[in-house]
Amino acid sequence: MMAQxxxxxxxxxxxxxxxxxxxxxxxxxxxxxxxxxxxxILKDFVNEKxxxxxxxxxxxxxxxTNFDRKGFQDMYSEAQKxxxxxxxxxxxxxxxxxxxxxxxxFNRIEEMGVRFISxxxxxxxxxxxxxxxxxxxxxxxxxxxxxxxxxEKIRAVFEKQAEQGKHRSHLTxxxxxxxxxxxxxxxxxxxxxxxxxxxxxxxxxxxxFGSIARILNSEGIISPLTYSAEKHGxxxxxxxAGKWSANSIITITxxxxxxxxxxxxxxxxxxxxxxxxxxxxxxxxxxxxxxxxPIVSREDFQKCADMRENxxxxxSTQYAEVLPLTGLLICSDCGYRMQRTGTYYTxxxxxxxxxxxxxNCGAYANMGKTACSSHYILEKDxxxxxxxxxxxxxxxxxxxxxxxRERFFTIKAQSSGTQLNxxxxxxxxxxxxxxxxxxxxxxxxxxxxxxxxxxxxxxxYARKYEAEKQELTQQAKQLxxxxxxxxxxxxxxxxxxxxxxxxxxxxxxxxxxxxELIDHITISASAVKPREIVIYYNFIGNA
Numbered sequence: 001m002m003a004q005x006x007x008x009x010x011x012x013x014x015x016x017x018x019x020x021x022x023x024x025x026x027x028x029x030x031x032x033x034x035x036x037x038x039x040x041i042l043k044d045f046v047n048e049k050x051x052x053x054x055x056x057x058x059x060x061x062x063x064x065t066n067f068d069r070k071g072f073q074d075m076y077s078e079a080q081k082x083x084x085x086x087x088x089x090x091x092x093x094x095x096x097x098x099x100x101x102x103x104x105x106f107n108r109i110e111e112m113g114v115r116f117i118s119x120x121x122x123x124x125x126x127x128x129x130x131x132x133x134x135x136x137x138x139x140x141x142x143x144x145x146x147x148x149x150x151x152e153k154i155r156a157v158f159e160k161q162a163e164q165g166k167h168r169s170h171l172t173x174x175x176x177x178x179x180x181x182x183x184x185x186x187x188x189x190x191x192x193x194x195x196x197x198x199x200x201x202x203x204x205x206x207x208x209f210g211s212i213a214r215i216l217n218s219e220g221i222i223s224p225l226t227y228s229a230e231k232h233g234x235x236x237x238x239x240x241a242g243k244w245s246a247n248s249i250i251t252i253t254x255x256x257x258x259x260x261x262x263x264x265x266x267x268x269x270x271x272x273x274x275x276x277x278x279x280x281x282x283x284x285x286x287x288x289x290x291x292x293x294p295i296v297s298r299e300d301f302q303k304c305a306d307m308r309e310n311x312x313x314x315x316s317t318q319y320a321e322v323l324p325l326t327g328l329l330i331c332s333d334c335g336y337r338m339q340r341t342g343t344y345y346t347x348x349x350x351x352x353x354x355x356x357x358x359x360n361c362g363a364y365a366n367m368g369k370t371a372c373s374s375h376y377i378l379e380k381d382x383x384x385x386x387x388x389x390x391x392x393x394x395x396x397x398x399x400x401x402x403x404x405r406e407r408f409f410t411i412k413a414q415s416s417g418t419q420l421n422x423x424x425x426x427x428x429x430x431x432x433x434x435x436x437x438x439x440x441x442x443x444x445x446x447x448x449x450x451x452x453x454x455x456x457x458x459x460x461y462a463r464k465y466e467a468e469k470q471e472l473t474q475q476a477k478q479l480x481x482x483x484x485x486x487x488x489x490x491x492x493x494x495x496x497x498x499x500x501x502x503x504x505x506x507x508x509x510x511x512x513x514x515x516e517l518i519d520h521i522t523i524s525a526s527a528v529k530p531r532e533i534v535i536y537y538n539f540i541g542n543a
Protein backbone atom coordinates (compact mmCIF):
# COMPACT_ATOMS: atom_id res chain seq x y z
CA MET A 1 0.00 0.00 0.00
CA MET A 2 1.36 3.43 -0.97
CA ALA A 3 2.18 5.92 1.82
CA GLN A 4 -0.55 8.29 0.52
CA UNK A 5 -3.11 5.49 0.72
CA UNK A 6 -2.01 4.58 4.26
CA UNK A 7 -2.31 8.16 5.53
CA UNK A 8 -5.75 8.74 3.99
CA UNK A 9 -7.27 5.32 4.69
CA UNK A 10 -9.89 5.22 7.41
CA UNK A 11 -8.68 2.69 9.95
CA UNK A 12 -11.23 0.83 12.03
CA UNK A 13 -9.08 -0.74 14.77
CA UNK A 14 -9.69 -3.67 17.10
CA UNK A 15 -7.43 -4.24 20.07
CA UNK A 16 -7.06 -7.67 21.60
CA UNK A 17 -5.71 -8.61 25.04
CA UNK A 18 -5.41 -12.02 26.68
CA UNK A 19 -4.35 -13.33 30.07
CA UNK A 20 -3.56 -16.97 30.78
CA UNK A 21 -4.86 -19.12 33.63
CA UNK A 22 -1.68 -19.03 35.72
CA UNK A 23 -2.15 -15.27 36.30
CA UNK A 24 -5.79 -15.47 37.33
CA UNK A 25 -5.15 -14.51 40.98
CA UNK A 26 -4.09 -10.99 40.02
CA UNK A 27 -7.50 -9.35 39.66
CA UNK A 28 -9.35 -6.19 40.61
CA UNK A 29 -13.14 -6.23 40.52
CA UNK A 30 -13.05 -9.55 38.68
CA UNK A 31 -10.79 -8.35 35.85
CA UNK A 32 -7.07 -9.08 35.84
CA UNK A 33 -4.70 -6.16 36.26
CA UNK A 34 -2.67 -7.41 33.34
CA UNK A 35 -5.71 -7.18 31.06
CA UNK A 36 -6.23 -3.55 32.08
CA UNK A 37 -2.55 -2.88 31.51
CA UNK A 38 -2.62 -4.39 28.02
CA UNK A 39 -5.77 -2.48 27.07
CA UNK A 40 -4.23 0.83 28.24
CA ILE A 41 -1.11 0.23 26.14
CA LEU A 42 -3.14 -0.69 23.08
CA LYS A 43 -5.51 2.29 23.42
CA ASP A 44 -2.55 4.68 23.78
CA PHE A 45 -1.06 3.24 20.59
CA VAL A 46 -4.32 3.70 18.67
CA ASN A 47 -4.78 7.25 19.98
CA GLU A 48 -1.25 8.21 18.94
CA LYS A 49 -2.08 7.04 15.43
CA UNK A 50 -5.12 9.32 15.44
CA UNK A 51 -7.48 6.49 14.58
CA UNK A 52 -11.07 6.20 15.73
CA UNK A 53 -11.94 4.68 19.11
CA UNK A 54 -11.02 0.98 18.95
CA UNK A 55 -13.26 -2.01 19.52
CA UNK A 56 -11.94 -3.80 22.63
CA UNK A 57 -11.78 -7.58 22.77
CA UNK A 58 -10.15 -9.68 25.48
CA UNK A 59 -10.00 -13.15 26.98
CA UNK A 60 -9.32 -13.39 30.70
CA UNK A 61 -8.01 -16.63 32.24
CA UNK A 62 -7.80 -18.29 28.82
CA UNK A 63 -4.92 -20.31 27.46
CA UNK A 64 -3.34 -19.36 24.15
CA THR A 65 -2.73 -22.97 23.13
CA ASN A 66 -6.02 -23.01 21.23
CA PHE A 67 -8.25 -20.43 19.57
CA ASP A 68 -11.53 -21.48 21.13
CA ARG A 69 -11.73 -18.11 22.90
CA LYS A 70 -14.83 -15.95 22.87
CA GLY A 71 -12.99 -12.62 22.75
CA PHE A 72 -10.75 -13.67 19.89
CA GLN A 73 -13.54 -15.28 17.89
CA ASP A 74 -15.76 -12.19 18.34
CA MET A 75 -12.93 -10.02 17.00
CA TYR A 76 -12.29 -12.41 14.12
CA SER A 77 -16.01 -12.35 13.26
CA GLU A 78 -15.99 -8.53 13.14
CA ALA A 79 -13.00 -8.67 10.81
CA GLN A 80 -14.82 -11.10 8.53
CA LYS A 81 -17.80 -8.72 8.40
CA UNK A 82 -15.51 -5.85 7.37
CA UNK A 83 -16.13 -3.87 10.56
CA UNK A 84 -12.46 -4.10 11.52
CA UNK A 85 -9.52 -3.51 9.18
CA UNK A 86 -6.60 -3.36 11.62
CA UNK A 87 -5.87 -5.61 14.62
CA UNK A 88 -3.47 -4.46 17.34
CA UNK A 89 -1.97 -6.71 20.02
CA UNK A 90 0.69 -6.10 22.67
CA UNK A 91 2.87 -9.06 21.59
CA UNK A 92 2.56 -12.28 19.60
CA UNK A 93 2.16 -14.45 22.72
CA UNK A 94 -1.18 -12.69 23.34
CA UNK A 95 -2.30 -13.77 19.87
CA UNK A 96 -1.65 -17.46 20.52
CA UNK A 97 0.71 -20.16 21.74
CA UNK A 98 0.02 -22.83 19.13
CA UNK A 99 2.34 -22.19 16.20
CA UNK A 100 0.27 -24.14 13.65
CA UNK A 101 -3.04 -22.46 14.50
CA UNK A 102 -1.37 -19.07 15.00
CA UNK A 103 0.08 -19.26 11.51
CA UNK A 104 -3.27 -20.41 10.13
CA UNK A 105 -5.23 -17.50 11.66
CA PHE A 106 -2.53 -15.03 10.66
CA ASN A 107 -2.86 -16.17 7.03
CA ARG A 108 -6.65 -15.83 7.19
CA ILE A 109 -6.39 -12.30 8.56
CA GLU A 110 -3.94 -11.32 5.82
CA GLU A 111 -6.17 -12.81 3.13
CA MET A 112 -9.05 -10.65 4.39
CA GLY A 113 -6.87 -7.58 3.87
CA VAL A 114 -6.79 -6.82 7.59
CA ARG A 115 -3.69 -5.05 8.87
CA PHE A 116 -1.91 -6.81 11.77
CA ILE A 117 0.23 -4.99 14.34
CA SER A 118 2.20 -6.44 17.25
CA UNK A 119 3.67 -3.57 19.25
CA UNK A 120 6.41 -5.32 21.21
CA UNK A 121 8.01 -7.07 18.21
CA UNK A 122 7.51 -4.08 15.88
CA UNK A 123 5.43 -6.13 13.43
CA UNK A 124 3.20 -4.23 10.98
CA UNK A 125 1.93 -6.03 7.87
CA UNK A 126 1.39 -2.70 6.11
CA UNK A 127 5.14 -2.89 5.38
CA UNK A 128 5.93 -6.22 3.68
CA UNK A 129 9.67 -5.49 4.09
CA UNK A 130 9.33 -5.17 7.87
CA UNK A 131 12.27 -7.21 9.31
CA UNK A 132 10.22 -8.36 12.29
CA UNK A 133 7.56 -9.75 9.95
CA UNK A 134 10.04 -12.27 8.58
CA UNK A 135 10.67 -13.45 12.13
CA UNK A 136 6.97 -14.04 12.82
CA UNK A 137 7.16 -17.86 12.36
CA UNK A 138 9.92 -17.96 14.97
CA UNK A 139 7.86 -15.85 17.39
CA UNK A 140 4.95 -18.29 17.05
CA UNK A 141 7.20 -21.32 17.61
CA UNK A 142 8.88 -19.72 20.63
CA UNK A 143 5.48 -18.83 22.12
CA UNK A 144 4.41 -22.48 21.93
CA UNK A 145 7.73 -23.69 23.35
CA UNK A 146 7.33 -21.32 26.30
CA UNK A 147 3.77 -22.58 26.89
CA UNK A 148 4.95 -26.19 26.84
CA UNK A 149 7.80 -25.63 29.31
CA UNK A 150 5.53 -23.61 31.62
CA UNK A 151 2.94 -26.39 31.50
CA GLU A 152 5.61 -28.97 32.39
CA LYS A 153 6.76 -26.89 35.38
CA ILE A 154 3.21 -26.47 36.68
CA ARG A 155 2.51 -30.17 36.19
CA ALA A 156 5.67 -31.03 38.14
CA VAL A 157 4.51 -28.84 41.04
CA PHE A 158 1.07 -30.49 41.06
CA GLU A 159 2.60 -33.97 40.95
CA LYS A 160 4.90 -33.11 43.86
CA GLN A 161 1.93 -31.86 45.88
CA ALA A 162 0.04 -35.04 44.98
CA GLU A 163 2.93 -37.21 46.20
CA GLN A 164 2.92 -35.25 49.46
CA GLY A 165 -0.80 -35.94 49.87
CA LYS A 166 -1.91 -32.32 49.67
CA HIS A 167 -5.63 -31.98 48.90
CA ARG A 168 -5.59 -29.18 46.28
CA SER A 169 -9.26 -28.91 45.36
CA HIS A 170 -11.25 -26.05 46.92
CA LEU A 171 -14.14 -28.54 47.27
CA THR A 172 -14.13 -31.23 49.96
CA UNK A 173 -15.73 -34.68 49.78
CA UNK A 174 -19.02 -35.11 51.65
CA UNK A 175 -18.06 -36.09 55.21
CA UNK A 176 -14.97 -33.88 55.38
CA UNK A 177 -14.01 -30.25 55.73
CA UNK A 178 -10.75 -28.34 55.31
CA UNK A 179 -8.44 -28.07 58.30
CA UNK A 180 -8.59 -24.39 59.34
CA UNK A 181 -4.85 -24.51 60.09
CA UNK A 182 -3.84 -26.28 56.87
CA UNK A 183 -5.85 -25.76 53.68
CA UNK A 184 -4.27 -28.85 52.10
CA UNK A 185 -5.52 -31.22 54.82
CA UNK A 186 -8.96 -32.75 55.42
CA UNK A 187 -10.66 -33.12 58.79
CA UNK A 188 -13.83 -34.99 59.79
CA UNK A 189 -17.07 -33.04 59.40
CA UNK A 190 -19.15 -34.11 62.44
CA UNK A 191 -22.40 -33.24 60.63
CA UNK A 192 -21.99 -35.40 57.52
CA UNK A 193 -19.41 -38.07 58.47
CA UNK A 194 -22.04 -40.21 60.29
CA UNK A 195 -24.14 -40.21 57.09
CA UNK A 196 -21.19 -41.52 55.10
CA UNK A 197 -20.52 -44.21 57.70
CA UNK A 198 -24.15 -45.31 57.58
CA UNK A 199 -24.08 -45.53 53.75
CA UNK A 200 -21.15 -47.96 53.92
CA UNK A 201 -22.91 -49.99 56.61
CA UNK A 202 -26.03 -50.32 54.44
CA UNK A 203 -23.95 -51.27 51.43
CA UNK A 204 -22.15 -53.95 53.43
CA UNK A 205 -25.58 -55.39 54.16
CA UNK A 206 -25.73 -55.88 50.37
CA UNK A 207 -28.38 -53.24 49.78
CA UNK A 208 -28.58 -51.82 46.26
CA PHE A 209 -27.44 -48.25 45.54
CA GLY A 210 -31.00 -47.26 44.64
CA SER A 211 -32.41 -48.74 47.83
CA ILE A 212 -29.91 -46.82 49.97
CA ALA A 213 -30.79 -43.59 48.15
CA ARG A 214 -34.52 -44.16 48.67
CA ILE A 215 -34.06 -44.74 52.41
CA LEU A 216 -32.02 -41.57 52.84
CA ASN A 217 -34.53 -39.51 50.87
CA SER A 218 -37.48 -40.94 52.82
CA GLU A 219 -35.81 -39.98 56.09
CA GLY A 220 -35.03 -36.47 54.85
CA ILE A 221 -31.27 -36.99 55.20
CA ILE A 222 -29.35 -34.05 53.72
CA SER A 223 -27.71 -34.82 50.34
CA PRO A 224 -24.18 -33.75 49.29
CA LEU A 225 -25.48 -31.10 46.88
CA THR A 226 -27.96 -29.72 49.40
CA TYR A 227 -25.28 -29.53 52.07
CA SER A 228 -22.81 -27.85 49.69
CA ALA A 229 -25.44 -25.32 48.58
CA GLU A 230 -26.30 -24.41 52.18
CA LYS A 231 -22.65 -24.26 53.15
CA HIS A 232 -21.57 -21.99 50.29
CA GLY A 233 -24.79 -20.00 49.90
CA UNK A 234 -25.51 -21.24 46.38
CA UNK A 235 -28.73 -22.49 44.79
CA UNK A 236 -29.67 -25.82 43.24
CA UNK A 237 -29.72 -25.80 39.45
CA UNK A 238 -32.39 -28.51 39.29
CA UNK A 239 -35.08 -29.90 41.58
CA UNK A 240 -33.28 -33.25 41.63
CA ALA A 241 -30.12 -31.65 43.01
CA GLY A 242 -31.48 -31.87 46.58
CA LYS A 243 -32.11 -35.64 46.38
CA TRP A 244 -29.95 -38.68 46.87
CA SER A 245 -29.50 -40.89 43.80
CA ALA A 246 -27.88 -44.23 43.04
CA ASN A 247 -24.99 -42.35 41.41
CA SER A 248 -24.32 -40.30 44.52
CA ILE A 249 -24.15 -43.52 46.57
CA ILE A 250 -21.78 -45.06 44.01
CA THR A 251 -19.55 -41.97 44.16
CA ILE A 252 -19.26 -42.15 47.94
CA THR A 253 -18.68 -45.91 48.23
CA UNK A 254 -15.95 -45.82 45.56
CA UNK A 255 -14.05 -42.78 46.92
CA UNK A 256 -10.77 -43.81 48.67
CA UNK A 257 -10.76 -40.51 50.57
CA UNK A 258 -12.93 -42.22 53.18
CA UNK A 259 -10.13 -44.60 54.21
CA UNK A 260 -7.77 -41.68 54.80
CA UNK A 261 -6.11 -41.54 51.36
CA UNK A 262 -5.66 -38.56 49.08
CA UNK A 263 -6.03 -39.57 45.43
CA UNK A 264 -5.23 -36.96 42.81
CA UNK A 265 -4.37 -36.68 39.12
CA UNK A 266 -7.58 -38.57 38.28
CA UNK A 267 -8.40 -36.03 35.57
CA UNK A 268 -6.19 -33.86 33.42
CA UNK A 269 -5.63 -32.34 30.01
CA UNK A 270 -4.65 -34.52 27.08
CA UNK A 271 -1.81 -32.07 26.36
CA UNK A 272 -0.76 -28.49 26.99
CA UNK A 273 -2.51 -27.60 23.71
CA UNK A 274 -5.82 -29.25 24.53
CA UNK A 275 -7.21 -28.04 27.84
CA UNK A 276 -10.22 -30.36 27.78
CA UNK A 277 -10.36 -32.36 31.02
CA UNK A 278 -10.43 -36.13 30.59
CA UNK A 279 -10.52 -38.96 33.14
CA UNK A 280 -7.16 -40.74 33.39
CA UNK A 281 -6.41 -44.43 33.72
CA UNK A 282 -6.18 -45.62 37.34
CA UNK A 283 -2.47 -46.42 36.95
CA UNK A 284 -1.83 -42.69 36.39
CA UNK A 285 -3.49 -41.62 39.65
CA UNK A 286 -1.34 -40.31 42.48
CA UNK A 287 -2.24 -41.83 45.84
CA UNK A 288 -0.91 -40.78 49.24
CA UNK A 289 -2.09 -43.07 52.02
CA UNK A 290 -3.13 -42.25 55.59
CA UNK A 291 -3.13 -38.48 55.16
CA UNK A 292 -6.20 -37.81 57.34
CA UNK A 293 -8.61 -39.53 59.70
CA PRO A 294 -10.63 -42.28 57.96
CA ILE A 295 -14.41 -42.64 58.18
CA VAL A 296 -14.44 -46.34 57.21
CA SER A 297 -11.89 -49.14 57.52
CA ARG A 298 -9.90 -50.36 54.53
CA GLU A 299 -11.44 -53.81 54.93
CA ASP A 300 -14.99 -52.47 54.70
CA PHE A 301 -14.07 -50.21 51.78
CA GLN A 302 -12.53 -53.15 49.90
CA LYS A 303 -15.61 -55.28 50.48
CA CYS A 304 -17.75 -52.52 48.93
CA ALA A 305 -15.28 -52.23 46.06
CA ASP A 306 -15.49 -55.98 45.41
CA MET A 307 -19.26 -55.73 45.22
CA ARG A 308 -19.03 -52.71 42.93
CA GLU A 309 -16.47 -54.25 40.55
CA ASN A 310 -18.26 -57.55 40.09
CA UNK A 311 -19.77 -58.28 36.73
CA UNK A 312 -23.22 -58.79 38.13
CA UNK A 313 -25.68 -56.34 39.51
CA UNK A 314 -27.67 -56.05 42.73
CA UNK A 315 -31.37 -55.95 41.93
CA SER A 316 -34.30 -55.07 44.15
CA THR A 317 -35.99 -58.50 43.94
CA GLN A 318 -36.84 -61.29 46.32
CA TYR A 319 -33.24 -62.50 46.06
CA ALA A 320 -31.48 -59.14 45.70
CA GLU A 321 -28.43 -60.29 47.65
CA VAL A 322 -25.30 -60.55 45.51
CA LEU A 323 -24.76 -64.29 45.18
CA PRO A 324 -21.21 -65.66 44.97
CA LEU A 325 -21.13 -66.36 41.22
CA THR A 326 -23.45 -63.62 39.94
CA GLY A 327 -22.07 -62.16 36.71
CA LEU A 328 -19.08 -64.51 36.58
CA LEU A 329 -20.76 -67.24 34.51
CA ILE A 330 -20.67 -67.26 30.70
CA CYS A 331 -22.30 -69.54 28.14
CA SER A 332 -19.46 -71.27 26.30
CA ASP A 333 -21.53 -71.51 23.10
CA CYS A 334 -22.94 -68.02 22.49
CA GLY A 335 -20.94 -65.92 24.96
CA TYR A 336 -24.00 -64.55 26.79
CA ARG A 337 -23.88 -64.17 30.54
CA MET A 338 -25.68 -66.89 32.46
CA GLN A 339 -28.93 -65.64 33.98
CA ARG A 340 -29.93 -66.41 37.53
CA THR A 341 -33.27 -68.14 38.21
CA GLY A 342 -35.00 -68.98 41.48
CA THR A 343 -37.63 -71.61 42.24
CA TYR A 344 -39.29 -72.20 45.59
CA TYR A 345 -39.97 -75.75 46.75
CA THR A 346 -41.54 -77.18 49.88
CA UNK A 347 -39.76 -79.73 52.07
CA UNK A 348 -42.02 -82.71 52.74
CA UNK A 349 -42.85 -83.27 56.35
CA UNK A 350 -41.81 -79.84 57.65
CA UNK A 351 -43.61 -77.74 55.05
CA UNK A 352 -40.60 -75.38 54.98
CA UNK A 353 -40.24 -73.40 51.77
CA UNK A 354 -36.75 -73.07 50.30
CA UNK A 355 -35.32 -71.19 47.34
CA UNK A 356 -33.46 -73.23 44.72
CA UNK A 357 -30.99 -71.05 42.78
CA UNK A 358 -29.86 -72.06 39.29
CA UNK A 359 -28.33 -70.45 36.21
CA ASN A 360 -29.09 -70.71 32.50
CA CYS A 361 -27.86 -69.10 29.30
CA GLY A 362 -29.23 -65.53 29.12
CA ALA A 363 -29.88 -65.76 25.38
CA TYR A 364 -31.81 -69.03 25.77
CA ALA A 365 -33.78 -67.71 28.75
CA ASN A 366 -34.83 -64.51 26.98
CA MET A 367 -35.08 -65.53 23.30
CA GLY A 368 -35.57 -69.28 23.29
CA LYS A 369 -34.10 -72.15 21.29
CA THR A 370 -33.43 -70.03 18.21
CA ALA A 371 -30.85 -68.04 20.17
CA CYS A 372 -29.07 -70.84 22.06
CA SER A 373 -29.64 -74.12 23.91
CA SER A 374 -30.30 -74.79 27.59
CA HIS A 375 -27.27 -74.50 29.88
CA TYR A 376 -29.21 -75.08 33.12
CA ILE A 377 -27.05 -75.77 36.14
CA LEU A 378 -27.71 -75.63 39.90
CA GLU A 379 -25.80 -73.04 41.90
CA LYS A 380 -24.96 -75.49 44.69
CA ASP A 381 -23.33 -77.88 42.17
CA UNK A 382 -21.25 -75.05 40.72
CA UNK A 383 -20.12 -73.80 44.11
CA UNK A 384 -19.10 -77.33 45.13
CA UNK A 385 -17.09 -77.69 41.92
CA UNK A 386 -15.36 -74.32 42.41
CA UNK A 387 -14.44 -75.07 46.02
CA UNK A 388 -13.02 -78.44 44.97
CA UNK A 389 -10.93 -76.87 42.21
CA UNK A 390 -9.56 -74.18 44.53
CA UNK A 391 -8.55 -76.78 47.11
CA UNK A 392 -6.85 -78.86 44.37
CA UNK A 393 -4.82 -75.84 43.18
CA UNK A 394 -3.95 -74.97 46.76
CA UNK A 395 -2.90 -78.57 47.41
CA UNK A 396 -0.62 -78.46 44.37
CA UNK A 397 1.05 -75.34 45.77
CA UNK A 398 1.45 -76.77 49.27
CA UNK A 399 2.85 -80.06 47.99
CA UNK A 400 5.53 -78.56 45.68
CA UNK A 401 5.45 -74.78 45.39
CA UNK A 402 8.35 -74.57 42.90
CA UNK A 403 6.75 -77.07 40.52
CA UNK A 404 3.38 -75.31 40.82
CA ARG A 405 5.02 -71.93 40.14
CA GLU A 406 6.74 -73.28 37.04
CA ARG A 407 3.47 -74.73 35.69
CA PHE A 408 1.50 -71.56 36.40
CA PHE A 409 4.25 -69.44 34.84
CA THR A 410 4.13 -71.48 31.62
CA ILE A 411 0.34 -71.15 31.42
CA LYS A 412 0.46 -67.40 32.04
CA ALA A 413 3.29 -66.82 29.55
CA GLN A 414 1.44 -68.71 26.82
CA SER A 415 -1.79 -66.75 27.32
CA SER A 416 -0.17 -63.31 27.40
CA GLY A 417 2.86 -63.82 25.14
CA THR A 418 1.05 -63.53 21.81
CA GLN A 419 -0.65 -60.27 22.72
CA LEU A 420 2.56 -58.93 24.27
CA ASN A 421 4.55 -59.49 21.07
CA UNK A 422 1.77 -57.95 18.96
CA UNK A 423 1.66 -54.85 21.18
CA UNK A 424 5.44 -54.46 21.13
CA UNK A 425 5.57 -54.64 17.34
CA UNK A 426 2.69 -52.16 17.04
CA UNK A 427 4.40 -49.74 19.45
CA UNK A 428 7.62 -49.96 17.46
CA UNK A 429 5.76 -48.93 14.28
CA UNK A 430 3.95 -46.09 16.06
CA UNK A 431 7.20 -44.69 17.50
CA UNK A 432 8.86 -44.90 14.10
CA UNK A 433 6.04 -42.92 12.50
CA UNK A 434 6.14 -40.33 15.31
CA UNK A 435 9.84 -39.77 14.61
CA UNK A 436 9.06 -39.37 10.90
CA UNK A 437 6.35 -36.79 11.67
CA UNK A 438 8.79 -34.75 13.78
CA UNK A 439 11.18 -34.63 10.84
CA UNK A 440 8.39 -33.73 8.40
CA UNK A 441 7.17 -30.90 10.65
CA UNK A 442 10.69 -29.56 11.03
CA UNK A 443 11.34 -29.76 7.28
CA UNK A 444 8.05 -28.02 6.46
CA UNK A 445 8.78 -25.27 8.97
CA UNK A 446 12.34 -24.68 7.70
CA UNK A 447 11.10 -24.54 4.12
CA UNK A 448 8.47 -22.00 5.13
CA UNK A 449 10.94 -19.81 7.01
CA UNK A 450 13.56 -19.92 4.27
CA UNK A 451 10.84 -19.14 1.77
CA UNK A 452 9.92 -16.05 3.79
CA UNK A 453 6.22 -16.74 4.20
CA UNK A 454 3.68 -18.72 6.17
CA UNK A 455 1.95 -20.30 3.18
CA UNK A 456 -1.43 -21.97 3.22
CA UNK A 457 0.21 -25.16 1.96
CA UNK A 458 2.59 -25.20 4.91
CA UNK A 459 -0.21 -24.58 7.39
CA UNK A 460 -2.34 -27.33 5.89
CA TYR A 461 0.50 -29.86 6.06
CA ALA A 462 1.37 -28.80 9.60
CA ARG A 463 -2.23 -29.21 10.73
CA LYS A 464 -2.39 -32.66 9.14
CA TYR A 465 0.89 -33.78 10.73
CA GLU A 466 -0.14 -32.47 14.16
CA ALA A 467 -3.48 -34.31 14.03
CA GLU A 468 -1.78 -37.59 13.10
CA LYS A 469 0.85 -37.04 15.78
CA GLN A 470 -1.78 -36.57 18.51
CA GLU A 471 -3.62 -39.73 17.43
CA LEU A 472 -0.43 -41.78 17.36
CA THR A 473 0.68 -40.45 20.74
CA GLN A 474 -2.60 -41.71 22.24
CA GLN A 475 -2.10 -45.09 20.55
CA ALA A 476 1.43 -45.32 21.95
CA LYS A 477 0.13 -44.62 25.45
CA GLN A 478 -2.54 -47.34 25.19
CA LEU A 479 -0.04 -49.86 23.82
CA UNK A 480 2.42 -49.10 26.63
CA UNK A 481 -0.28 -49.75 29.22
CA UNK A 482 -1.16 -53.05 27.53
CA UNK A 483 2.52 -54.09 27.35
CA UNK A 484 3.01 -53.33 31.02
CA UNK A 485 -0.11 -55.32 31.88
CA UNK A 486 1.04 -58.40 29.94
CA UNK A 487 4.60 -58.11 31.28
CA UNK A 488 3.54 -58.79 34.87
CA UNK A 489 3.66 -62.58 34.46
CA UNK A 490 6.01 -63.30 37.37
CA UNK A 491 4.21 -60.96 39.77
CA UNK A 492 0.83 -62.40 38.75
CA UNK A 493 2.00 -65.95 39.39
CA UNK A 494 3.30 -65.00 42.86
CA UNK A 495 -0.02 -63.29 43.64
CA UNK A 496 -1.99 -66.34 42.55
CA UNK A 497 0.14 -68.68 44.66
CA UNK A 498 -0.37 -66.41 47.69
CA UNK A 499 -4.14 -66.56 47.13
CA UNK A 500 -4.09 -70.34 46.90
CA UNK A 501 -2.26 -70.51 50.24
CA UNK A 502 -4.81 -68.12 51.73
CA UNK A 503 -7.75 -70.30 50.66
CA UNK A 504 -6.18 -73.74 51.08
CA UNK A 505 -8.79 -74.71 53.68
CA UNK A 506 -11.81 -73.13 52.00
CA UNK A 507 -15.16 -74.78 52.82
CA UNK A 508 -17.63 -72.08 51.76
CA UNK A 509 -17.65 -69.61 48.85
CA UNK A 510 -18.85 -66.07 49.53
CA UNK A 511 -19.06 -63.19 47.08
CA UNK A 512 -15.84 -61.44 48.16
CA UNK A 513 -13.82 -64.65 47.78
CA UNK A 514 -15.33 -65.45 44.37
CA UNK A 515 -14.55 -61.99 42.99
CA GLU A 516 -11.03 -62.04 44.45
CA LEU A 517 -10.19 -65.39 42.84
CA ILE A 518 -12.25 -65.77 39.66
CA ASP A 519 -12.35 -63.75 36.45
CA HIS A 520 -15.10 -65.83 34.82
CA ILE A 521 -16.37 -69.39 34.31
CA THR A 522 -17.56 -70.86 31.01
CA ILE A 523 -20.29 -73.52 31.03
CA SER A 524 -21.26 -75.91 28.23
CA ALA A 525 -24.81 -76.92 27.26
CA SER A 526 -26.90 -79.18 29.50
CA ALA A 527 -26.97 -81.86 26.80
CA VAL A 528 -23.18 -82.13 26.72
CA LYS A 529 -21.95 -85.11 28.70
CA PRO A 530 -19.76 -84.72 30.59
CA ARG A 531 -20.39 -81.01 31.16
CA GLU A 532 -17.40 -78.84 30.32
CA ILE A 533 -16.97 -76.18 33.01
CA VAL A 534 -13.80 -74.07 32.76
CA ILE A 535 -12.68 -71.75 35.56
CA TYR A 536 -10.57 -68.74 34.53
CA TYR A 537 -8.79 -67.40 37.59
CA ASN A 538 -7.63 -63.84 38.14
CA PHE A 539 -3.90 -63.34 37.45
CA ILE A 540 -3.40 -66.76 35.84
CA GLY A 541 -6.27 -67.69 33.54
CA ASN A 542 -7.31 -71.31 32.99
CA ALA A 543 -4.89 -73.19 35.25
